[in-house]
Amino acid sequence: MTQSPAPARVHIIGTGLIGTSLGLALSQAGRRVTLEDISSTNAALARDLGAGETSAEGDPVLVVVATPPDVTASCVAVALERWPGAVVTDVASVKGAVIDGLRSRGADLARFCGSHPMAGRERSGAVAGRQDLFHGRAWVLTPTAETGDAAYGLVAEVARSVGAEVITLAPDEHDAAVASVSHVPQLMASLVAARLEHLAESSVALSGQGLRDVTRIAASDPHLWTQILSGNASAVREVLASLATDLEGVIAALTTLGVDDDAPGARGTLARAIAAGNAGHARIPGKHGAAPTAYTTVRVLIPDEPGQLGRLFADVGATGTNIEEFHLDHGLGQAFGLAEIDVVPGAATALADGLEERGWRLHG
Amino acid sequence: MTQSPAPARVHIIGTGLIGTSLGLALSQAGRRVTLEDISSTNAALARDLGAGETSAEGDPVLVVVATPPDVTASCVAVALERWPGAVVTDVASVKGAVIDGLRSRGADLARFCGSHPMAGRERSGAVAGRQDLFHGRAWVLTPTAETGDAAYGLVAEVARSVGAEVITLAPDEHDAAVASVSHVPQLMASLVAARLEHLAESSVALSGQGLRDVTRIAASDPHLWTQILSGNASAVREVLASLATDLEGVIAALTTLGVDDDAPGARGTLARAIAAGNAGHARIPGKHGAAPTAYTTVRVLIPDEPGQLGRLFADVGATGTNIEEFHLDHGLGQAFGLAEIDVVPGAATALADGLEERGWRLHG
Incomplete structure (x- = not known):
């Protein structure tokens, strides 16, 4: 691997939502990050937001290709040739097509480990970027037989450093x-x-x-x-x-x-x-990726006025109950809502009693 | 219509979730209710829960057939013959099949107005009955050309008296x-x-x-x-x-x-x-059956500990913001959740600022 006098650097190609968020998260974690985009205006915007620098000397240790999916394979292939000492990953949401594209280009697959951070937002672009986008999300790594241990290890370490949970699957398993x-x-x-x-x-x-x-x-x-x-x-x-x-x-x-x-x-x-x-x-995992749990639901009628949900939750908090799931439904044509509070079965009676004591009308 | 010395009475056939809930709601509203079930134990249970009486003299003004859907038409036909002065309705969730069954039996359709209260619970049976089950829910009435005004009017009045919103559709439109x-x-x-x-x-x-x-x-x-x-x-x-x-x-x-x-x-x-x-x-109605509204979402990271949601909502309440929708998501393998709070666009900045001032970490 090329030795550079500067600290180990991560280079991000594509400063959309994922690229910018990753730059923000890695910069926050003390990594040195450089940014590149087909639009230099986009790259400058991501830089100004704090996602990294736009120029640097020496070679990066890791290149993250965060372009739109239809150009991912060609960008990865170019990056592998441009930095012969660097590990390269991508973040496209489909993995098999990237590998196929790289194989047909004869790319050096030992330094490549594809990945898919399962994080997103309704908004796109650098301005939507958030340093905590990957917190608590799954980040799937999809090494192949050719992927070197060093490549896999570096991508996994970077994913974990931004708060993601690493899951490893073959590309076709992922897809x-x-x-x-x-x-x-x-x-x-x-x-x-x-x-x-x-x-x-x-x-x-x-x-x-x-x-x-x-x-x-x-x-x-x-x-x-x-x-x-x-x-x-x-x-x-x-x-x-x-x-x-x-x-x-x-x-x-x-x-x-x-x-x-x-x-x-x-x-x-x-x-x-x-x-x-x-x-x-029944097979869908519940909270925190754990096995699905059967919760008991406590239903509360809430007036549709400012502060009523605040009062409800302050009262729930006062009972010391941990809320597993919360859902708010609104009745048709009526000025009130129905809150469904899921708790572990053992906590339901105490919660219901505590809320009724505080004047709430329970529903079911 | 038969005159009875006792106050106008509603007779409910079938004391499951819907029949019992309706009995509870009408009794609460001061109506006289009688109950009948193919299982006398079920009827006695609903009576003991406060849903009505199990015996009475004179004729009811309204009979509500709340049986399982596969026996609804025959129960309605029997009720129309048994009480020649009463209006009869049913609450099955499919309406055309009931009308077809009644026509083939030559029933008196002038005194029948089918209906479908769009309310339910995951639990069934009399013990799951709630007097507020119909509050704020749609109750669809499905009169035919033969339905008399008195029949339609009485069923509509009863539906409104338990807090439901009446919607009128032809049976095939409903289905x-x-x-x-x-x-x-x-x-x-x-x-x-x-x-x-x-x-x-x-x-x-x-x-x-x-x-x-x-x-x-x-x-x-x-x-x-x-x-x-x-x-x-x-x-x-x-x-x-x-x-x-x-x-x-x-x-x-x-x-x-x-x-x-x-x-x-x-x-x-x-x-x-x-x-x-x-x-x-985009055509699905939003809150309160109104036209769909585009809300702005404020995302807040919350530690997964007792009382944290209570603290969040107390703080939201303190900002005076009305919450339109609330959704709680849990990150995979992480000990915190992500709360998504939907508010009208004009309220989002004040809410976000207020929460950040109070030490909350916003996410997006």
């Missing part, structure tokens, strides 16, 4: 996993929400919290998601094909029931579809 | 609406969650908040949902068929991209699917 837990849910939320586009106003008025939850992520950016989905086309296609097969079974069962209300087997198909959803849902 | 806003979202949440059933543990570990939101309702009861879906088979089938067509288009686009990364039109198909989801999502 298959995000197809199931991220890309397909995104697409199905969009397809469900699309049913509402031309629905009568009086029908949309019946929307409830279930629909809001299912479709929340349907507000996502079409341009970004087109890049992500097309970059992970085969893994997403495979999961969607399995879903489409189940969907066809459900449609066939409903068609049969429309003709013969007692058609044998049709109700079984519907029940199995819902039951398989129960089984899949 | 088409709930197919789009409730039944199809439920089914798709189940199908998405089912993809996780046999996924590797290391893949499930990448689950994030988006997946949790999309699949929250996948925990629902297969038995109940089989009844609901089969009772609304044709409307659900129609919406699912349109979704399946879009899904096939997406799968075809992904298949094409897997072969030719520059296939013309394939990216357009993906972008249009996500964009249509944007458009549908």
Whole structure:
């Protein structure tokens, strides 16, 4: 590795949300960071925000390619050639396509370890950058057989230094996993929400919290998601094909029931579809990545006025109860809300009693 | 209408969650309520909980059939014959099938007005009953051309008297609406969650908040949902068929991209699917059934210790800010959470400044 008189430096290519946030976090942690962007204005903006310097002498020890996904592979290949002593990583949300691109370019894969910090915001660009963006988030590392120990170790160390939790997967494992837990849910939320586009106003008025939850992520950016989905086309296609097969079974069962209300087997198909959803849902990790926990929900009616939620939470705090999850729902056409407070089962009675003592109306 | 010496009485058939809750709410509002259940033990339990009496002289003015959906039509038909002066309603979540059942039985439809209170809980049965279950919820009335004004008026008055918001739709409009806003979202949440059933543990570990939101309702009861879906088979089938067509288009686009990364039109198909989801999502009513509002989100890092959320909300209350929505997220493997507080855009800066002054770390 090239020895430089300056302290070990991290060079970040692409000063969008992820690149700028990483620069801020590493600078804060005392690392020396340099920044580069195809737009020198963008790079200067990230520098002015405190994400790093825009020029330096000597070679970096680590290059982080944080460009849009469609140019990631070529940027990584160029970086590997430009700095023959440096480790290179990227942060694209699809990993197999990057490796394929590097192999076809004959890149030195020993110094490359792909990665995917599972952090983001609705906003993009350098000004949206935050030094704590990676705190408590998973950062998946996707080494291949060619990846050297030094490359893997350096990327893992940098990820941990900004507060992320390192998870290691093969690139195709990563892509298959995000197809199931991220890309397909995104697409199905969009397809469900699309049913509402031309629905009568009086029908949309019946929307409830279930629909809001299912479709929340349907507000996502079409341009970004087109890049992500097309970059992970085969893994997403495979999961969607399995879903489409189940969907066809459900449609066939409903068609049969429309003709013969007692058609044998049709109700079984519907029940199995819902039951398989129960089984899949039960596998989703709960808080802190731990095994899912069954919490008890305490429901409280809250007047819709300034300070009422503050008063509620001060009262919850006074009972000494730790809140696991909190959800606020608003009734249709009514000037009050319903707060759902999830706590461990042993804490529910004390919380409910404490809130009733303090004048709160419980609901359920 | 039969004149009875006792005050006008509401008779409830079926003392499960909805029947018992309605009995509690009407009794609380000063109405006389009688209860009936195929299980006399169930009826006695609801009576002991305060939902009404189990015997009475004279005829009721209103009969509410709150049985499981598969026996609703026959119970309504029997009630119309048994009390020739009474108005009858039901509370099943699918309306067309009830009307069809009544027509085939030659029932007196002038005294019938179907309805659907859009309220529920995860728990069922009389002991789960709550007098405030209908507060602020929509209660859809589905009169037909035969429904008399007196029948419609009485059911509407009773729904309003327990705090519900009355919405009037034709039975088939109701069924088409709930197919789009409730039944199809439920089914798709189940199908998405089912993809996780046999996924590797290391893949499930990448689950994030988006997946949790999309699949929250996948925990629902297969038995109940089989009844609901089969009772609304044709409307659900129609919406699912349109979704399946879009899904096939997406799968075809992904298949094409897997072969030719520059296939013309394939990216357009993906972008249009996500964009249509944007458009549908934008139509979902926000708080209080009003038009959707764009809120500004203030994100706050909170230590995962008892009382910290209480302190946060007390501080939010001290700034005088009204919270529109609140969401709590937990980072993977980390001992702190991220609170997302939605407020009207004009209130965001004051809230953020106020929280920072009080020592909170903002995140984005």
